[in-house]
Amino acid sequence: MTKDNEKLFGDKKIPMKTMIKRLLYFILPEWKAFLLAFLLILVSVGISTILPLTLRDITDALGDLGKPLSFIIGLSIGYFVLSIVSQIIVYIQGMILQKTGQRIVYKLRMEVFTHIENMSQNQFNIMPVGSLVTRVANYTTAMSELFTNVIVSLLRNILTILGVYAIMFYLSVKLSLVLTLFVIVVFVSSFIFRKVITKIWRKERQYTSELNAFLNENLSGMNIIQIFNQEKRKEKEFNVKNEQLRKTKSKAVLAFAGYRPFITFLYYAALAVTFIVGIYLSLGAGEIVAFYLYLSRFFNPVQNIADQLNQIQRATTSSERLFNLLDVKPESTDKPNALHIDHFEGKIEFRNVWFAYKEDEWILKDVSFIVEPKQTVAFVGATGAGKTTILSLIVRNYEIQKGQILIDDIDIADLEVKCLRKAVGQMLQDVFLFTGTIRSNITLRDDSFTDEEIKEVCEYVNADKFIKKLPKGLEEEVIQRGENFSQGQRQLLSFARTVLHKPQILILDEATANIDTETEKLIQDSLEKIKNIGTMLVVAHRLSTIQNADQIIVLQHGEVIEKGTHQALLKKKGYYHKLFLLQFTDQIN
Ligand SMILES: Nc1ncnc2c1ncn2[C@@H]1O[C@H](COP(=O)(O)OP(=O)(O)O)[C@@H](O)[C@H]1O
Ligand SMILES: [Mg+2]
Incomplete structure (x- = not known):
């Protein structure tokens, strides 16, 4: 070096x-x-x-x-x-x-x-x-x-x-x-x-x-x-x-x-x-x-x-x-009197949010939207539009430059980062698996979860099907960051991990890589159930996820250009309509 x-x-x-x-x-x-x-x-x-x-x-x-x-x-x-x-x-x-x-x-x-x-x-x-x-x-x-x-x-x-x-x-x-x-x-x-x-x-x-x-x-x-x-x-x-x-x-x-x-x-x-x-x-x-x-x-x-x-x-x-x-002072530390809140209803609001990773290169421009508790909202837009960025701002992976992000009408900048992250379950696009076992990857080495709880959750998110087929089941070893599991299986594991930790808000960046049809069905079915746990924000690539969302937010170059339900947006014949025709014509049948 x-x-x-x-x-x-x-x-x-x-x-x-x-x-x-x-x-x-x-x-x-x-x-x-x-x-x-x-x-x-x-x-x-x-x-x-x-x-x-x-x-x-x-x-x-x-x-x-x-x-x-x-x-x-x-x-x-x-x-x-x-x-x-x-x-x-x-x-x-x-x-x-x-x-x-x-x-x-x-x-x-x-x-x-x-x-x-x-x-x-x-x-x-x-x-x-x-x-x-x-x-x-x-x-x-x-x-x-x-x-x-x-x-x-x-x-x-x-x-x-x-x-x-x-x-x-x-x-x-x-x-x-x-x-x-x-x-x-x-x-x-x-x-x-x-x-x-x-x-x-x-x-x-x-x-x-x-x-x-x-x-x-x-x-x-x-x-x-x-x-x-x-x-x-x-x-x-x-x-x-x-x-x-x-x-x-x-x-x-x-x-x-x-x-x-x-x-x-x-x-x-x-x-x-x-x-x-x-x-x-x-x-x-x-x-x-x-x-x-x-x-x-x-x-x-x-x-x-x-x-x-x-x-x-x-x-x-x-x-x-x-x-x-x-x-080096850790950024995004808590304010002196940061609020600790154990339970959120799950209302989320972006109020004129501006954000840049590097100075003056605005990635999000004046983004505003409201998600009511228990609603599911899907973010749609081309690659680089800023979808993943929005999700990462909710857990304060980065601090925004202008505007406000509120959960239950409280500015997240006033919250303790710890309780914020505990309330938000993150299922990211590239699921990171640690060296260890399937179990330790689901519990994240928190031993307070019982076997019953873990099994129940695995069943709930449809992860039990493939885990059962593994020679050692939950104790199967995870090596090399999970390379011995398919993208779809990893996604299911991340669902289990998230659901087990009982968040009130869920964020999901859907995997874009190839997932076999069988696992795809399991994931779809699982998502339908997970939606009921709390407020859900999804960067959606699946037609089914988008269609079933309560609200779709369409992004282009970091700006919200359309908002509404699937049907309403189709009727409008705007950007979403075009995107829909481009991406999903093959999925409609
Ligand atoms: N960590 C980062 N540092 C600098 N720029 C980034 C970072 N992550 C994403 N970007 C940029 O922000 C823009 C939006 O990215 P992203 O939110 O990942 O888009 P999407 O998820 O919609 O594809 C892109 O132009 C991307 O290059
Ligand atoms: Mg992305």
Whole structure:
């Protein structure tokens, strides 16, 4: 994924001070764990910096015939025990931090998810689902790693270097100063290398995901490619992407091939210098051995710090993106004194409604109509006329710019969104099924519904016929967003889902895709019954639905141009009459 893809509307830089404050919000509740971990790190770093000194004493004792054997054995056992203790401490501290980190990510993910849930449809339009997924899944992890891994390792490395330096200076100032030159070279070259390799890796990730996306799309559409003889052209396109990826990968290999040997070379050079300068300064054998050991303890932390500085930068960016997302105020939230109403009669009125998805591109122009309780109204019009839009405005998926929408004479802008959506049962054109079972898709995982209720509802909407035929009935699994069910069956399931939740207003966007005649009959029959539940607004494509409606509202380019019953509108011989002749002549017989 490219950087640009990850950018979302509303992203901006957050000042360092604010960042730290906001990060502290997650850290503070866990301060005990962090403090404990910090103390353990101190102890383990302390032990590992002292260990080489023990070896110095052992080496010196080995060269000194006066020292008894028991002294050397004692020292060796001490060395051994300390090493083990140090490892145990590292383990415990690691566990503490990992667990704390997991708690933080858990909390963070929950927070981000709830936040996203409350966003409006409009906001989802400007924030593609893919980027939101990245934020919830990856960025939360990246941010928690900042606490559990990066900062802690950085701390450990800095402490180690300080400790080692202190002891080296204590052993020999001159030799330490000479070795400092090496330290600087290692640090600078590591830092540069990390910068370079991070860039290469980012490119590599981008090219990999481009290649995957290409494969995904083209393998899925392979039959079209073959039908239209596009194989050669696609091969060429693929080759370009393949080549990009290969080049980037070899760049990474090349970078490592240069860096690693260079560091190894520095290490051996530093060793040689230690021995030569050590002898020149006439240091003892034990001291030179100790230096040798400290040197090996030095190289890794110095290289790592360079890496960790980069990691911190990346983690900060991730955190910033998360905070940016959390800072996006969910639209269409309730007014301060929003009304909560449990039951509606179901009168609906659009009063001079103007609506645009994008500024000044009016999709609905001065739309007005009244639907009395329990009436059924059918919306008719060409594709793009604004039928679906009208339905989505009733549940406040979007906020209108001018006019009023009223339910039972109350402006829906004054209602609690929650009670509004509870009162309105939505049956949309593309029925969305979740992974789970038929049952969980009908109840939406609300366990308060009894088996009796579910079965009754399925029978009522004619969904029982096909459910009965499934091997596992209600427990049949739904996979891949319901691809194992036909469009008609999904529509019936959405009827069951809606009716079960007992709405007072129903909105239905009839499916236009092919539905087999048998299911079609079931759906028609089912709709006749559902109409009696409450007020019903239908975007109608079926002649039967239109004919039986109490009122038909005819739309053209976002304007209501005709209103009335089927018969009245036919008599008028206007737009509806034309539409009717065009669309339904074949259905009349
Ligand atoms: N989410 C959206 N963002 C921007 N424009 C949209 C969106 N949904 C629909 N439109 C536009 O609004 C117009 C009406 O669409 P819609 O209500 O779906 O029509 P219908 O259901 O009558 O076919 C169309 O021009 C469509 O392109
Ligand atoms: Mg539509």
